[in-house]
Amino acid sequence: MKSLAIACLALAATGAAPAATLIGSGFTAPVFLGAPVGDSRLFIVERGGVIKVQDSLGGVSTALDITAKVESSSGERGLLGLAFDAGFATNGRVYVNYIDKTTLSTVVESYSLTASDIGASARTILTVAQPAGRSNHKAGWIGFSAADPGNLYIATGDGGGGNDPDNLAQNLTSNLGKLLRVTPGADGGYTVPTDNPFVGVAGNDEIWAYGLRNPFRNSFDRTTGDLWLADVGQSAREEVNFASAASGLGRGANYGWRPREGSIDNPGVGDPAPPNLTEPVFDYGRANGDATVIGGYVYRGGGDATLDGKYVFGDFVSGRMWTLDGTTATPLASPFSGFQLTSFGEGGDGSLYAVGLNGDIYLLAAAVPEPAPALLLALGLAAGGLLTRRRRS
Template sequence: MRLALPFAVLVAALTACSATPTADTTPASPPPSPAAPSLAVSPTSGASVNAGQGLQGKLRFTQIARLDKPVALAVRAGDEALYIAEQGGRLHAVKGGATTQIIDLSAEVSKGNEQGLLGVAFHPSGRWLYLDWTDAEGDTHVTEWAFDGTKATGRRDVLTQEQPYANHNGGQLAFGPDGHLYIALGDGGSGGDPEGNGQDLGTWLGKILRIDPRGEPYKVPDDNPFAGRRGAEPEIWAYGLRNPWRFSFDRQTGDLWIGDVGQNAWEEVDHEPRGRGGNNYGWNAFEGDRPFDESVDIGKAVAPVITYPLGEGGNCSVIAGYVYRGTKIPGLRGHFLYGDFCAGWIRAAPADDPAKGVEVGKVEQLSSFGQDHDGELYALSLQGPVYRVDGP
């Protein structure tokens, strides 16, 4: 993810932010040679819906709060508050127009563009709170607190990951329909994945992990796809990712949707049917569905279900949202909402035909989406506003 720069500066720095790029910066790329790895299309699921007909440009975004660089939103079982993380290190509860500070890590987090407090999630029981953040050295922590709805106590690190560079930290946390904690980590940073982390099963970098955090310090589920495999980290759920800044689970189907930020040509969204772990999403052999480094031999990888060109129209970083399963916007049901940080557009795509997305609104410096207990959606802007997504 590319965050924290002023909007105009950020657009000008799209390629400069990735050191030593090795891919063509134009959208067009030659087709793979016969020896190049191939991409397998991941089928999507969900009820058939029209492609956003009647929605184009008609969603409203109602401001419900204003914070300092909000980047992540979560809800807690039995609790009406929205819990919102600020990149600068503070977690707030927003309820009934009031904002209450819950945790303050501002003296501990690193302050780089893609660093800070990046993710928040609650255990399904509501008893424990988890934050993903980078420390003064730039390393990632997933930290747990016991939480009673008012006070966070008993702080402990669940896991830590050394970061070789300051960018591509991932940061998303979410509990899946199986009750396990999923953790996004980027490829370690720089440009082009110089350490080859995306395809290396011996590191957490460039992966989504899956753990049970209620252990010493955590437990690895026995059915993780690489548990027991020699040379592979057992926590790994999915790999071949560059910077999976945001992902979400469809509350109806349990499917996983991953927004993976591109290098200098293509942004992508990946789709994973419920429970189908072990997928390779292609980085750094592929960027989007185009070859990036043909010297990387990976065999088959899972193709993205959405791609769009980086730089065109100001595009720079995909922001994955949610499949809408609420009730207040009937025309949006069954659609996956996603957007772009720099361009600011938000699109709705049928979950069973995600390439057919249409623009439904705009939020400047879109940093994240959120979902409440009823399946209603929210959009966060790095400029400060937190919006509720409303219908026409």
């Protein structure tokens, strides 16, 4: 099965008939898939407020059900993000991002999926009020970078409406249209890392980067910790932004919205481009039915030479997919017409998946299995012996 998927994707990359392996179906409006590093299970986020778990044999169960708390009946609201605590293997703790049914605010909470009473394990980390009457641009992705363990990054949209009517993404006293960075408290709440860019100066201390419209799906490279931010455009350009861990993960970056949409001045407003602008590494227009970028992952599974080390992303509306190598995008022959790609997903072993609003989950590229512990030990002993000999010589 795995080798078949790899072979099919290699064909797709060269323009042959596209194929991918359907490994799950029947989910209700799934919008994200993830897994703790090294965990063989897949955690699938359903927009209505449920997290399902699919095991390696295909069995599906419910890990969390907070539908009573989640507003998902209109616009782009719902349960939108999931991240795993570094201590997940022992504490079962996850972080979620959703729109609250009562307040319509963004809420980031943590739960322990292994608690005897999961509901009672809820801890509110942070909330962000949303503008009244605007149902779109809630973003909702959350994640931890291997280059910055312990700090949770939270993507917020501009809160909705055309052309960010209150100019919130450029407003440093609003947490909307931002990438936030906080240290979650074990008992809820958060502290602000002292090296956040607006600590001690004007601007909200939680803000890490700003000028974002609707950064719905983003990722940290599991190997390097680099940040990939995909900001959904309005009516002209879709964009991908990149900030390496080596250069500081884009601390204080202004990604340009609303004065800019992708690499052009926003046609809908006359604001001058900000002087401190960070341009996207790639943006694209509305040809071929493209209209909503879905950020993906740098594939680190090692099982597909075409994808290895490249950023894979796509478009919700057209279903098209690309790899990005540096600033050069190469189309992949996508199998996803009518699939409504809502997210890519990364397995605990680095395998790459695609998630469709229709309830289907596809494996795009499997991961090469990790060497068995006995083999690693043998390799380690061999390397140790080599080093010892070199030192002696």
